[in-house]
Structures are given as structure tokens and as C-alpha cells.
Amino acid sequence: MIKSNLIYKYVLSLLLVLMVFLPLVVKSSFVLEILVRILLFAFIGTAWNLLGGYAKQLSLGHSAFFGLGAYTSTLLQIDLGISPWIGMVVGGGVGLLASLPIGWLCFRLKGPYFTISTIATANVLMLIFLKFRDLAWGAEGTTIPNLGNAPLMMQFDNKVPYYYILLGLLIIALTITAWIERSRMGYYLIALGEDEDAAEASGVDVVKVKRNIYMISAFLTALAGTFYTQYIYFIDPQTAFNFNVSIEAALVSIVGGIGTLWGPVIGTVLLETTTILLQSYLGNSIGGIQLTVYSLILMAVILVRPTGIVGYFKEKSQARSST
Amino acid sequence: MSDALVINNLNKKFGGLHAVNDVSFSVRENETLALIGPNGAGKTTAFNLIMGFHRPDSGSIKAMGHEISGLRPHEVCKLGMARTFQVAKPFGGMTVLENVMTGAFLREPKTHASREVARESINFLGLGPKEKFAARDLTTIDQRRLEMARALATQPKILLLDEVMAGLNPAEVDQAVELVKKLSSRGLTIVIVEHLMRAIMAVAKHMVVLDHGQKIAEGSPDEVIQNPEVVRAYLGSGYVKPQGESKHD
Numbered sequence: 001m002i003k004s005n006l007i008y009k010y011v012l013s014l015l016l017v018l019m020v021f022l023p024l025v026v027k028s029s030f031v032l033e034i035l036v037r038i039l040l041f042a043f044i045g046t047a048w049n050l051l052g053g054y055a056k057q058l059s060l061g062h063s064a065f066f067g068l069g070a071y072t073s074t075l076l077q078i079d080l081g082i083s084p085w086i087g088m089v090v091g092g093g094v095g096l097l098a099s100l101p102i103g104w105l106c107f108r109l110k111g112p113y114f115t116i117s118t119i120a121t122a123n124v125l126m127l128i129f130l131k132f133r134d135l136a137w138g139a140e141g142t143t144i145p146n147l148g149n150a151p152l153m154m155q156f157d158n159k160v161p162y163y164y165i166l167l168g169l170l171i172i173a174l175t176i177t178a179w180i181e182r183s184r185m186g187y188y189l190i191a192l193g194e195d196e197d198a199a200e201a202s203g204v205d206v207v208k209v210k211r212n213i214y215m216i217s218a219f220l221t222a223l224a225g226t227f228y229t230q231y232i233y234f235i236d237p238q239t240a241f242n243f244n245v246s247i248e249a250a251l252v253s254i255v256g257g258i259g260t261l262w263g264p265v266i267g268t269v270l271l272e273t274t275t276i277l278l279q280s281y282l283g284n285s286i287g288g289i290q291l292t293v294y295s296l297i298l299m300a301v302i303l304v305r306p307t308g309i310v311g312y313f314k315e316k317s318q319a320r321s322s323t
Numbered sequence: 324m325s326d327a328l329v330i331n332n333l334n335k336k337f338g339g340l341h342a343v344n345d346v347s348f349s350v351r352e353n354e355t356l357a358l359i360g361p362n363g364a365g366k367t368t369a370f371n372l373i374m375g376f377h378r379p380d381s382g383s384i385k386a387m388g389h390e391i392s393g394l395r396p397h398e399v400c401k402l403g404m405a406r407t408f409q410v411a412k413p414f415g416g417m418t419v420l421e422n423v424m425t426g427a428f429l430r431e432p433k434t435h436a437s438r439e440v441a442r443e444s445i446n447f448l449g450l451g452p453k454e455k456f457a458a459r460d461l462t463t464i465d466q467r468r469l470e471m472a473r474a475l476a477t478q479p480k481i482l483l484l485d486e487v488m489a490g491l492n493p494a495e496v497d498q499a500v501e502l503v504k505k506l507s508s509r510g511l512t513i514v515i516v517e518h519l520m521r522a523i524m525a526v527a528k529h530m531v532v533l534d535h536g537q538k539i540a541e542g543s544p545d546e547v548i549q550n551p552e553v554v555r556a557y558l559g560s561g562y563v564k565p566q567g568e569s570k571h572d
Contacts, residue, residue, distance in 0.1 A: 184428040184437070191414050191425045198412035200396035201374060201405065203429030203477050259416075315457075 019167055023160045032159040036231070038272045039166035040224060041248055045256070045264030046173040047220035048249035051213050053258035054186065056193030057107075060246045061118030062221050064102065064125050065095035067240035069222025070229040071129060071136055074144065077153070084154040088226040095222025096215045103214045107207070119246070126241035141236025144229065154230045162231055169227070170265075173220055177261050180213075189213055190259065221249070255301055257308030266309050271298075326385075327352045327481050327512040328373070333382035335365075335372055342368040343379075344536035350481070350529075355503070355513040357527035357544075359520075361557050364533040366516045367409055370483050373514075374406050375399045387480055400429060405474035406483035409516075411466040415459035419450055419469055422458050426476035444476040447509075448502060464495045471502065482506060484515040488522050500525045520548075520558070532557065 026032060044062070051057050072094045073087025082090075106117040130139050149157040156162060180186045188209045192199040196206050229235045256267025274297060278290035305312045328350040335343040343365045350356045358366050371377045373384055375396040384392040391399050405426070414422050423441035424434075431437040445454050448468045453461065458469060467487045474482055488499045496519060503526045507513055517523050523530070523544065530547045532540040534556040540547050547553055554562060 182434060184432050184434070187417075187421060187425045187428060190417060190421075194414035194416060195412045197376065197396075198408065198414065199425070200376075201400060201408070202426040202473055203397050203400040204425070205395075205397045 016171075023163050029159055032163060034272065034276055036159060036162055036166060038268050039163065039170055040228065041252055041272065042265045042268040043166060043170045043173055044221060044224045044245065044249045045252035045268055046170065046177060047217050047224070049253045049258060049260075049264050050177060050180065050189075050220075051210075051217040052250055053253050053260070053263065054180070054189040054193060055210060055213055056259070057210065057214075058111075058115045058250065059106075059118040059217075060115050060243075060250060061102075061106075061120070061122035062217070062249050063241045063243060063245040064118075064122040065098065065218040065221040066225035066228070066242075066245050067122070067125060067129070067237070068095050068098055069225030070235055070240040071225075072222070073226040074142070074229055074235050075136060077144070078142065083152055084226055084230050085152070088154075088223055091226045092219040092222045095218040095225075099214045099218035100211070102218075103211050107210055107214075119243075122241055122243070122246060126237045129237040129241070137236070139237065141234060141239070144233040144235070146233060154227075162227075165227060169220075169223060174261065174265075176216065176220075180216075181261060185209065185212070193259070251298070253308075255298070255308055257310030257312070257314070260308070260310040260314060263308050263310045270309070325352055326350065327354075327387060328514065329383075329385040330369075330373070331383045331385075333369070333372060333384065334380045335368055335377060336380055341536050343372060345382075346533065346536070346538050347382075348531045348538065348541060350512055350514055352480075352512055353507070353510055354529055355507050355515060355527050357523045357530045358514060358516045358533065359518070359523060359530060359547075359557065360533035360539075363535075364557075365536040366533055367485060368536075369533070370406060370485055370514075370516065373399075374404065374483060400477055400479070403478075403480040404483065405477045405479035405481075407467070407470040407474055407485055407487055409485040409489070411463075411470050413458035413461070413466055413469050413473075415457070417458055418454065419445060419456050419458060419461070419472075420454040422469055423472045423476045426473040427478075429477045440478070441472075441476050444472040447475065447505070448472045463490050464498065467491075467499065468502070471506070475506070479511065481512045481514070484513060484517075486516055486518065488517055488519050496522055520562075 022035070023032065048059065048062050052059050069091035072091035073084045076082040076087040076090060077084050102121050106114055106121065109117050129136055147153055147155050149155065151161065188199065188204045191202065191204055192206045192209060200206050225240065229240070252267035252271055253264045255271060256265065257263030275294060278293055282290040282293060307315060326349045330349065331347045333343050333346045346369065358369065360366055368377065372379045375391065375394050375398065379392050382392065383390060386402060386404055389402055391402060414425065420441055423444050424437045427437040427440040431440050445451055448471055450465065450468050450472055453465065461469060471487065484503065488496050491499060500522050503513065503515065515527065527544060530542065530544055531538060532547060532553050539556060540550045540553045548558060548562065
């Protein structure tokens with residue numbers, strides 16, 4: 001046990017060093033683009049996993065917070081000239097606050113009904129930003145004024161700083177997750193995800209624990225929204241509240257292993273590399289073939305390893321200790 | 324000795340069904356009380372009302388001097404009451420130790436302290452060698468043990484046991500009877516719902532009989548099994564006092 005803990009620490013430090021020095025070696029902006037995508041979705045997946053994985057509250061509406069974060073920082077930047085660095089934290093706060101009424105409504109429902117209600121809330125938010133043109137540019141959205149290399153306004157003339165921002169965010173999210181996993185809250189999350197009645201009878205305030213984890217998850221997801229808008233210099237309701245963000249957040253966690261620390265990271269690496277490989281090998285043949293193959297691979301993974309990659313190894317080690 | 328749990332004129336209707344109809348009884352501190360009656364008599368509903376899973380239509384429930392009707396289950400648990408479920412509800416993906424730690428966290432928010440309390444409960448119920456097993460891999464009796472250990476880890480004063488012996492073979496029933504007695508010897512007040520008369524006679528000094536939501540009899544086991552109404556509603560006219568429980572006394 002102690003030995004495997006030590007190995008884990010070595011591997012982790014090695015991985016960290018590797019990730020920190022990677023941009024010094026990798027110069028291709030295509031590869032950096034891929035790395036940024038991987039880090040972005042690993043981060044969103046990790047945020048989603050707190051609620052969807054540990055507490056098994058399958059939200060497919062996390063784009064609500066992604067979009068709120070994106071719009072908050074952009075509005076602050078364009079209307080008031082406030083730096084997106086501050087806007088990012090404020091956006092996180094807006095996401096966190098928004099999770100309270102959304103959770104108050106959606107947590108009344110269980111299982112698939114909860115999931116549907118989260119999709120609906122994200123859609124309602126998108127429609128609000130789409131229809132109320134005075135609020136924020138309506139359907140056509142807006143571009144972020146390009147200031148060249150302006151680190152204080154979260155703008156850079158190459159991709160490397162973006163990479164480091166995301167790496168930092170991911171490390172924060174993973175640290176929070178690791179801490180929660182070991183604390184009382186982690187046990188409570190898994191317990192209520194398994195059986196709410198039994199959790200209540202064991203002294204777990206199910207309503208409060210769900211609310212708290214939803215706030216943390218929403219806060220982190222909103223940070224990603226700000227980042228993404230700054231990264232692509234553009235915002236409109238369709239990209240900010242994109243359903244694909246919600247799907248991807250859930251998907252990377254499910255494939256990697258929901259309710260595990262490294263599940264979303266491993267899931268993202270696998271899914272993103274698969275997407276890219278398929279695109280480069282099959283992209284020029286029949287249109288849409290790469291998406292078909294991608295979906296088939298996805299189905300196969302879910303069928304063969306329903307608990308995800310990390311979940312599978314966890315079960316194996318559990319089975320070993322039970323015999 | 325004072326009363327640990329006092330229930331007065333408790334009522335609960337589900338649509339047209341009067342599931343619990345004006346039921347009153349009290350349980351003394353460190354007493355083991357058995358709640359018996361045919362299926363659908365309202366025993367489990369009574370548990371759900373006491374623990375806060377359902378809200379009573381009227382009536383009062385006092386535990387350790389606090390009025391608890393209308394509180395939510397975790398609040399009732401915090402006041403010192405824990406339960407097991409008729410169909411065991413372990414947290415399947417967690418290990419035995421993690422299951423019980425979840426209960427222990429109520430009084431010990433720190434992981435280390437919680438683990439200590441959990442280990443004590445696990446060992447008390449004889450699950451020590453299986454603490455690393457996934458809960459879903461346990462046998463029926465071990466799942467019942469696990470539920471009791473998890474309940475015990477919340478450090479309750481009152482323990483509600485809902486059919487902990489259902490589905491056990493005779494040898495396991497004897498083990499379960501011993502466990503209930505052991506829990507009682509820790510000073511716990513126990514309310515047990517059970518069908519198995521042999522087991523009830525061995526553990527309970529006091530009985531309450533429910534039928535169609537109403538209390539039809541109350542008293543010591545010997546009084547209750549001779550009550551003609553209890554015989555008619557529940558035991559059946561062919562009932563003879565079980566032999567062999569004397570070895571548990």
C-alpha cells in the first residue's frame with residue numbers, strides 16, 4: 001500500500017514536470033491547439049465529475065455555467081473595461097449563484113427527469129441571451145477587441161500562455177477533487193449517489209450536500225467559459241451555451257471513469273486523440289465517416305467497460321482485496 | 324428509567340388507506356420493543372414516520388425529550404436515532420469500511436477519527452475481516468451486519484431495526500439474535516420489526532401488535548401471544564409458543 005502510494009507520487013511529479021516543460025519542446029501550433037483542447041475538456045470534465053460522477057447527479061446542462069461565465073467576463077470587459085482575469089472570478093461567482101435556483105428546481109427531480117431539467121435550464125439561458133438583444137448583442141454575438149499581446153487582459157500572441165492557464169486550472173480542479181475525495185464531503189457524495197434514503201438515515205443532509213457540490217462544480221465550469229471566449233475572441237449564445245459542452249463534459253468522465261479523480265483526464269485524452277486520429281485518417285474520405293466511427297468506438301467502450309477505464313481498474317483491485 | 328421514545332396518537336393516510344391509525348406507544352430507555360403484525364399492518368410506515376421519511380398527518384413523536392415529528396431523517400439521526408432498512412441499502416460501490424465511515428462522520432468530521440469509530444462498529448458486529456470488501460459483494464447476513472454497523476457508527480441512543488432477520492437461515496437467525504442482544508447490552512434502546520416469533524421472543528421484553536394500522540395489543544410476549552385478537556389477526560389459531568428459544572434467555 002505504502003509502496004504503491006510512493007509510486008503514485010513519483011508518477012504524478014513526473015507527469016507534472018512533463019506537462020510544465022512540454023510547450024518548450026512542442027513548437028507546432030497544431031499540436032498545442034490539441035493540447036489546449038485536451039486540457040480544456042479535462043478541466044470541464046473534472047468540474048462536471050464532482051456532481052455527475054461522485055454524486056451521480058447526471059447533469060447535461062453544464063453549458064449553463066460555461067455560458068454564464070463567458071458572458072459575465074465579456075460584458076465586464078467590453079462595457080466596463082474590466083480585465084477578464086477579474087471577470088473570470090466574477091463569472092465563477094455568477095455561475096455559483098446561478099446554481100442555487102437551478103439546483104433548487106432541478107434537484108426536486110430524480111434520475112432522467114433531473115437530467116432533462118438541467119438540459120432545459122441551459123436552453124432557457126441560451127434563449128434569454130438570444131432574444132434579449134439589449135442584454136448582450138443577441139444572436140450575432142460580438143468579437144473580443146484584439147489588443148495584441150496583452151497578458152493583463154488575458155490575450156497573448158501565441159498559444160503557450162493559454163496552455164499554462166488551463167494547466168493551472170486543471171491542477172486546481174484536480175486538487176479540489178482529491179481533497180473532497182478524502183474528506184467527509186467525498187464520502188457523503190458517493191453515499192447519496194448510491195442511495196439517498198440510506199444516506200439521510202446515516203445523518204447526511206442530502207439537500208445541503210448536493211447544493212454545495214453543485215456550487216463548486218458550477219463555479220469551475222464558469223471559469224472555463226471565460227477562458228474559452230478569450231481564447232477564440234468571440235462570443236454568441238450558440239457557442240457560449242453549446243449543448244456539446246454539456247455532452248463532452250459528461251462523456252469524457254463516463255469514458256474515463258465517473259467518480260474517479262483521473263477519469264475525466266484519461267477520458268479526454270482518449271476521446272480527443274481518437275477524434276484527431278480519425279479526422280486525419282478518415283476526414284478526406286466519405287463525409288461524416290469519422291463521426292460514425294467515433295460513435296461506434298464510444299458505444300463499444302460503454303458496452304465493454306460501463307464503469308469507465310479507471311473504474312474498471314478500481315473494481316479489479318477491489319475484487320483482489322475481497323478474495 | 325425514563326422513556327426514550329414516546330409516540331402519541333400518530334396518524335398517516337395514503338389516499339384512502341389509513342396506514343397508521345391513532346397509534347400510541349412508548350419505549351423505555353435500554354428496552355427492546357418489538358413491533359409485530361401482519362404484512363401491511365403499518366410497521367414500516369411507523370418506522371418511516373418516526374425517522375422522518377414521511378411526515379405524520381397528526382400526532383407527536385418524542386425522542387430523548389425532543390419533538391421530532393416533521394424533522395428530516397438526517398436531523399432525527401443527529402438527535403440520536405438510527406435505522407436499518409427492510410431491504411438492505413448498503414452503498415454498493417463503497418467498501419464495508421467506507422460505508423460505516425459515512426455513518427461515523429456524523430459525530431467525527433475528521434477522516435481519521437471517523438475511521439476509528441467505524442472500525443470499532445465493524446469489529447463489534449464481526450465484520451472486521453471484511454472491511455475492504457465491496458458492500459455489494461456481501462452475503463445477506465453480512466449486509467444486515469453492515470447496516471447495523473453503519474447505524475451504530477452514528478452513535479445513536481435509539482436503534483430501529485426493520486426485519487433484520489428476514490431471509491436468513493436458522494443458524495444465521497441465531498447469530499442475528501445474538502447481535503441484537505449485544506447491541507442492547509451496549510445500552511441502546513431498540514425497536515425491532517420482525518415476523519419471526521422465535522427471534523422476537525428471544526430479544527424483546529415488550530411487544531406492540533399492529534393490524535390494519537391500529538394497535539390491537541401491547542404487553543409482555545407471553546401476554547401478547549395469548550391475546551385472542553392477536554391470534555386471530557396475526558399468529559393463527561394453530562400457533563404454539565416456540566420451543567428452544569430458552570437457550571437464548
